[in-house]
Amino acid sequence: MTQHELITAVRVVPAYEVDTLGAPFRVTLLDSVHVNYDPKLDKDFVHIPDFVGMVNALVRSRAIHPRKLGGSEITFLRKALGVRAKSLASYLDISAEHLSRCETGSKVLSSASERMLRLFVFLATFYESAEDLLAKLDQPEVTAEPTRKAKVSELGEAFLQYFLTLRIQTVFSADEPLHFELVRRPAEEGVSPNLDEGDWSSRRLAA
């Protein structure tokens, strides 16, 4: 094998559509995803930096989008945070059976419950464990630590900006699928260029 053959080809994808996430809407990652070709395995490997951060940014984007949550979207948000249906139902003060029916689409989540759900999923993206956060809401003695990226001021601004004024859209065209585009913001000044200390965020919301 020549030296050339040992080198894997790496390319940055300008707009990578993630269709393996299981999301019930379109998700495009801009100028952030690398694809490495491995000649030994004859496969392309997709490289998503800070995968968990990307999922959290997507959850936040959907939580603040006014379109009413569909059943598959509720399931996606719950799975993205790694929360059991029973825990979430308890927090929303509904039965696990009702939540299950909402997720399958045979029932609709009330506006009040949907607001609670949106608030929770948004907040949970700033915590290490959404399950621990749910437990803490029930039992104050349970420890739930925010991640290093959690800033109270950011949370406060987000709640003011999005949730206190949120009007859930219940009428929309099914022909217009939701599409979220995420970009990776560069590292703050002073951070070593060798470290990827950036952060995922929504560039715009299209519906």
Next chain:
Amino acid sequence: MGSQLEPLNIATDWLRGYAQTCLPSDASFEFSEDDLRDKNITLLDVRQVFRTGTVVYADKLEGPGGLWIVEGEDFDGHILTATIVVISESITVRLLDIEIEEDDRNDAA
């Protein structure tokens, strides 16, 4: 072939930590999208296996090149087996292969 129980527990803790939001943002994850599509397994399923699964084999626990086999359940209780390799010092994990148990595949179908 496999490592002793204690190192495997260490590895599992590390992997669970990797799957949590507290991981360093330079930690990353590589996968073959064709493999996932073919097996109808989502990235969230893979993450759930990392979060809750157990490392059942590890040929190396430190440094790049370690090959691990992780078994765990997805959100619907299906058992998945993921083969991963740690390919760099900056904690880049590559998903080499993932399988769902045949019985589970039939149940899900």
